[in-house]
Amino acid sequence: xxxxxxxxxxxxxxxxxxxxxxxxxxxxxxxxxxxxxxxxxxxxxxxxxxxxxxxxxxxxxxxxxxxxxxxxxxxxxxxxxxxxxxxxxxxxxxxxxxxxxxxxxxxxxxxxxxxxxxxxxxxxxxxxxxxxxxxxxxxxxxxxxxxxxxxxxxxxxxxxxxxxxxxxxxxxxxxxxxxxxxxxxxxxxxxxxxxxxxxxxxxxxxxxxxxxxxxxxxxxxxxxxxxxxxxxxxxxxxxxxxxxxxxxxxxxxxxxxxxxxxxxxxxxxxxxxxxxxxxxxxxxxxxxxxxxxxxxxxxxxxxxxxxxxxxxxxxxxxxxxxxxxxxxxxxxxxxxxxxxxxxxxxxxxxxxxxxxxxxxxxxxxxxxxxxxxxxxxxxxxxxxxxxxxxxxxxxxxxxxxxxxxxxxxxxxxxxxxxxxxxxxxxxxxxxxxxxxxx
Amino acid sequence: xxxxxxxxxxxxxxxxxxxxxxxxxxxxxxxxxxxxxxxxxxxxxxxxxxxxxxxxxxxxxxxxxxxxxxxxxxxxxxxxxxxxxxxxxxxxxxxxxxxxxxxxxxxxxxxxxxxxxxxxxxxxxxxxxxxxxxxxxxxxxxxxxxxxxxxxxxxxxxxxxxxxxxxxxxxxxxxxxxxxxxxxxxxxxxxxxxxxxxxxxxxxxxxxxxxxxxxxxxxxxxxxxxxxxxxxxxxxxxxxxxxxxxxxxxxxxxxxxxxxxxxxxxxxxxxxxxxxxxxxxxxxxxxxxxxxxxxxxxxxxxxxxxxxxxxxxxxxxxxxxxxxxxxxxxxxxxxxxxxxxxxxxxxxxxxxxxxxxxxxxxxxxxxxxxxxxxxxxxxxxxxxxxxxxxxxxxxxxxxxxxxxxxxxxxxxxxxxxxxxxxxxxxxxxxxxxxxxxx
Numbered sequence: 105x106x107x108x109x110x111x112x113x114x115x116x117x118x119x120x121x122x123x124x125x126x127x128x129x130x131x132x133x134x135x136x137x138x139x140x141x142x143x144x145x146x147x148x149x150x151x152x153x154x155x156x157x158x159x160x161x162x163x164x165x166x167x168x169x170x171x172x173x174x175x176x177x178x179x180x181x182x183x184x185x186x187x188x189x190x191x192x193x194x195x196x197x198x199x200x201x202x203x204x205x206x207x208x209x210x211x212x213x214x215x216x217x218x219x220x221x222x223x224x225x226x227x228x229x230x231x232x233x234x235x236x237x238x239x240x241x242x243x244x245x246x247x248x249x250x251x252x253x254x255x256x257x258x259x260x261x262x263x264x265x266x267x268x269x270x271x272x273x274x275x276x277x278x279x280x281x282x283x284x285x286x287x288x289x290x291x292x293x294x295x296x297x298x299x300x301x302x303x304x305x306x307x308x309x310x311x312x313x314x315x316x317x318x319x320x321x322x323x324x325x326x327x328x329x330x331x332x333x334x335x336x337x338x339x340x341x342x343x344x345x346x347x348x349x350x351x352x353x354x355x356x357x358x359x360x361x362x363x364x365x366x367x368x369x370x371x372x373x374x375x376x377x378x379x380x381x382x383x384x385x386x387x388x389x390x391x392x393x394x395x396x397x398x399x400x401x402x403x404x405x406x407x408x409x410x411x412x413x414x415x416x417x418x419x420x421x422x423x424x425x426x427x428x429x430x431x432x433x434x435x436x437x438x439x440x441x442x443x444x445x446x447x448x449x450x451x452x453x454x455x456x457x458x459x460x461x462x463x464x465x466x467x468x469x470x471x472x473x474x475x476x477x478x479x480x481x482x483x484x485x486x487x488x489x490x491x492x493x494x495x496x497x498x499x500x501x502x503x504x505x506x507x508x509x510x511x512x513x514x515x516x517x518x519x520x521x522x523x524x525x526x527x528x529x530x531x532x533x534x535x536x537x538x539x540x541x542x
Numbered sequence: 543x544x545x546x547x548x549x550x551x552x553x554x555x556x557x558x559x560x561x562x563x564x565x566x567x568x569x570x571x572x573x574x575x576x577x578x579x580x581x582x583x584x585x586x587x588x589x590x591x592x593x594x595x596x597x598x599x600x601x602x603x604x605x606x607x608x609x610x611x612x613x614x615x616x617x618x619x620x621x622x623x624x625x626x627x628x629x630x631x632x633x634x635x636x637x638x639x640x641x642x643x644x645x646x647x648x649x650x651x652x653x654x655x656x657x658x659x660x661x662x663x664x665x666x667x668x669x670x671x672x673x674x675x676x677x678x679x680x681x682x683x684x685x686x687x688x689x690x691x692x693x694x695x696x697x698x699x700x701x702x703x704x705x706x707x708x709x710x711x712x713x714x715x716x717x718x719x720x721x722x723x724x725x726x727x728x729x730x731x732x733x734x735x736x737x738x739x740x741x742x743x744x745x746x747x748x749x750x751x752x753x754x755x756x757x758x759x760x761x762x763x764x765x766x767x768x769x770x771x772x773x774x775x776x777x778x779x780x781x782x783x784x785x786x787x788x789x790x791x792x793x794x795x796x797x798x799x800x801x802x803x804x805x806x807x808x809x810x811x812x813x814x815x816x817x818x819x820x821x822x823x824x825x826x827x828x829x830x831x832x833x834x835x836x837x838x839x840x841x842x843x844x845x846x847x848x849x850x851x852x853x854x855x856x857x858x859x860x861x862x863x864x865x866x867x868x869x870x871x872x873x874x875x876x877x878x879x880x881x882x883x884x885x886x887x888x889x890x891x892x893x894x895x896x897x898x899x900x901x902x903x904x905x906x907x908x909x910x911x912x913x914x915x916x917x918x919x920x921x922x923x924x925x926x927x928x929x930x931x932x933x934x935x936x937x938x939x940x941x942x943x944x945x946x947x948x949x950x951x952x953x954x955x956x957x958x959x960x961x962x963x964x965x966x967x968x969x970x971x972x973x974x975x976x977x978x979x980x
Contacts, residue, residue, distance in 0.1 A: 181927075182925070182928050182932055182935065182936065183928075186870075186876060186881060192876075216921050217921075220921040223922075327874070387867050388870075388876050389874050389875055389876035391871065392871060415935070416935040417935070418922070419922065419938075422863070430824065430871075432825060433823060433827055433828070435827070436765070436827050437827055438630075438825065439625065442623070482661075482967075483657040483963065483966070484658045484855050484856070486619075486970040486971060486974070487618075487620070487970050488620070489621050489977070489978065493854065494620055497854040498620065500938050502938055525921065528921070529919055532924040532925050533925060533926070535925060536926065536927060539925070539927070
């Protein structure tokens, strides 16, 4: 068999069910899929392929999966920091969105975000925003894989001036993008239980269920949300959502900072999924999600960065490091969230959280070829006693040398192949100049 | 006047007392010092200089100052993770040190650490370890600035087989390095109140005072240390050290995680300094130091990474991001440890913590020329609304393009000028192979 791509001379961190780590690994790709994944290839002649990539003794690993983004909000990175969530949203982000978010700026912000994600080893993201049709068009250009949710909120929003149309709008987006690209999976993203009415939530969930797509929702992010829902619904946010039929295996609950033990049990019973965004929760002072407890309960948890207006980046390497350390100090237990657990969360766990665990999240024969190669010949990556420790605690997004998605090379020797980087950076600077002037 | 170096076309983040940020800045260097620091230079002809550096529209800022390292321990990065402090030390680190730490490995580990620090924008570090004379020799080769403390501990230690010699040994090191290099300031580093007797602590502090050098000591790092000192001395670690005369303005208390309000008052009264190492405290699950309270009390706090065996890197950009976020979520207050406070901590605060605030820590005329230039033309650094937010929340060590220490260029366009990087990386890999085989 002639392969499209053969990768050799690297340490394979497979994240397969046995968590195999293979020295001197070989990975063969054809038609976008992994056809061969094996150890100890040294010496033997390499299989024939259109392209042979020497990993240079670095690490070959599955692409990282970001379970929560608002890609166009990249345009507001650093616009306002060190503020309470409501002030940050109401006085800075919402006004900036009203003034500056249009289809063309959504495309620009998405392209900048995709450049950042590819350059830091993310091969799939799960997004929720407005003008999601334009997000999808821009992501498609870059060759990244994504689950994309059109936003639903009971206020006038970018592209949805009349909230009464919000669910219909989201449904139209889903129907348009169903099955037309192997890389784009449509979804519906309801903003939260405090910004969507019960009617809206039910309608949106019904639409998502009818189309068999992922339903995403910010849930139990802050104490004030928790208190508000308690007061209005006499139930925690999770119980309220469960009472009205929102929770099932196609529901992604984003944040889940404020949970009681019953909430954990409900999430487990319904097989709903959780997106953990530690850096955003830290920066906005929302709180610390009980992730070790969620994992112990057998709940699927994926890692996310959140929009980079509240992080302020889309780098999952940094997020892994933070996730590993935050829960240790919070529980005063250095053994929780060990490096292996965290790497699984950012790959196969994230894939499971967004319904793609059969296709991505590990290097296994039959899965899609979403692969990252890390250059380890750098001072901060030596010595290399344990590649998993190095990935979680030391590697940076900028150590990613090559990125392959669906068998296609998107980054080669740190050069983006599908994005005109210089042009995008200049346009983002022009956009910022307009924002600053208004 | 002809300058040695002129830097232009960048945003100057001075960290001077007014925290001035200057567009289109100009920095002129001669004889290792800053001679001119000003804004709005566009258009006019540049002053003559031996070397003119175009910052390319990026950020020009003071070099970062790392107040706590164990440079040679770079050789044990990732050797063991996700373990309690005592198990990590007793079962992994101490045995590895006994077997593998010698003068030549100390020099190797130090060179690797210096390469990592320069490549991530650190221009000064404050170190404590054994064979510190070899650390000093290696650091001197690289052109970095450092305060270096010979270790004192009441056990046999690398290079100090008989603990009875420990203080004498440290004093000899200090006397040898006093005044012989503008870049190396000697110091004494007592390991901790639980590994040094009262006699040793007093002798070491007296030696440091006699030589007028910084006295460093791990203090109140873990709850178990706190409990042990309470049981043995009927006092908190800080009160115990104060009772025996250790605290004054030349004392750097490293960690200070477990403090009560009286401890804060004592530290303030004695004008002792604090080194904050959030990532190490998180990873070892030691706890969260009350840094916002320390700052409110007017205490000088610097930032540190700790040895990279417990972090696992020496990157102060990551450490700033973590410091800014950790206290927000801990106190559920998004306004604490804002970006400006954190940048000050990592520069002028750190300089003050190690007694060098008159020489370094800000870009001001008359200070030493320790300068970092950040390349901001990258997707994760656009848009650029606020350079301070970008430095703290978004920039990575790898965004550092150029580094100047004492008026000498150590890094130019990401290329190290004083370290044979390839050779060092190969030797570190060889060292790791020996460790793994034994």
